[in-house]
Amino acid sequence: MTQDSPSLTLAEIATQLGAGLRGDGECRVRGLATLRDAGPDQIAFLANRAYLKDLSGTRAAAVLLHPSHADECPTACLTLDNPYLGYAELSRLFDPLANREVYGIHPSAVVAEDATLGEGVSIGPQVVIESGVELAEGVVVGPGSVVGADSRIGAHSRLHANVTVYHGVEIGARVILHSGCVIGGDGFGFAHDGAGWHKIAQLGGVVLGDDVEVGSCSSIDRGALGDTVIGEDVKIDSQVQIAHNVQIGAHSALAGCVGIAGSTRVGRHCMLGGGVGLSGHLTICDGVQVTGMSLVTNSIREPGVYSSGTGAMENAQWRRNAVRFKQLDDIARRLQRLEKAGRDA
Structure with missing residues (x-):
């Protein structure tokens, strides 16, 4: 957070995002942070269920989230069907570079x-x-x-x-x-x-x-x-x-x-x-x-x-696979001969 950070009410943010608001619309926030790190003058967001575990303990003034998680939120909340898209717009509201006048x-x-x-x-x-x-x-x-x-x-x-x-x-x-x-x-x-x-x-x-x-x-x-x-x-x-x-x-x-x-x-x-x-x-x-x-x-x-790239693996296994890769053409030819022999039998 910098001295250039704007101060916005939750009502102003809700209007900007087109979000539902549960809580005090006059509450002011000055920044954006994660659920775990947010303080009482910041807004947090929940866009990935992997971070749902951090919601109950957040100290944020408000949380931007999906309506399905509103009842689990211990503080004020802003609700959107696509909270990650809302986070993108919210981040621009608190971007000090975007809010700095240069001319x-x-x-x-x-x-x-x-x-x-x-x-x-x-x-x-x-x-x-x-x-x-x-x-x-x-x-x-x-x-x-x-x-x-x-x-x-x-x-x-x-x-x-x-x-x-x-x-x-x-x-x-x-x-x-x-x-x-x-x-x-x-x-x-x-x-x-x-x-x-x-x-x-x-x-x-x-x-x-x-x-x-x-x-x-x-x-x-x-x-x-x-x-x-x-x-x-x-x-x-x-x-x-x-x-x-x-x-x-x-x-x-x-x-x-x-x-x-x-x-x-x-x-x-x-x-x-x-x-x-x-x-x-x-x-x-x-x-x-x-x-x-x-x-x-x-x-x-x-x-x-x-896709074509192969994922990393233990080196010994990779070396064995690399050898087999060079043998694939020979293996394919041998398989064709066996299949042909089976059909001719």
Whole structure:
């Protein structure tokens, strides 16, 4: 909790969330915490039955929970059919960064004379805004960030410290780019003449839709000819690599260390677990979930859950299984011969 934390009544919170309220609506809270850690001026939440054991002993001023647990709550409660979604909105109410007013241009920033700045734009220390850039109203560019020539950033988007946006990038409204991410760097394009590599100029751009979020130290490469396109409301975790000309459909989510090779298309409402790799030039249809550490080398045409990574096991067992894996082809051939012999008998 910080000095910037807002003070809200339970009635105000209930109205904001569209939640039912049981208890004193005039009670004020100044923060959000877990059931176990919350104090008498904080609100807690219960969205997972695994934490139901902590409800009876909570010291929170109020608890956000499902109506089915209201009678078990020892304090005031806010009821929602989807308490986890309510928690998401509640967290934003108490986010000190979201509630801090930032505006103006720091004296150390370098802003091209022909850049267009909307109302309420904030540009931090050591920022570089190059020629032809357009920043819509309410855009925040954090310290040390660079926005390349002719790029456009939509209303109320935020670049945290040390973000790099290359030239000719188009970013929608309410986009969040975390520190260290790079949008619009060159794709991995080279031609080999038998002796060495020759660079292929990357002539496309990157388009990020509205409400996209990109985690720290993630890279989204510009297209070779056309654009790399990230649809609206796509959520990208930290240390993700998206290669040139990839397209990702709206409302998809990519966990940490995902790698997507060039020209692959990912559909809408897809989820890629941590460490997933997609080979290039694939098509992944809408509604696909790929579990962590899986490698996808063929297109997926039907929605569902897909896996290929194997879970950790005791090393001696893994070594035995690795040996058997190399024997699978021989075992399959022997089985085919036995089956054939059985049919011929």
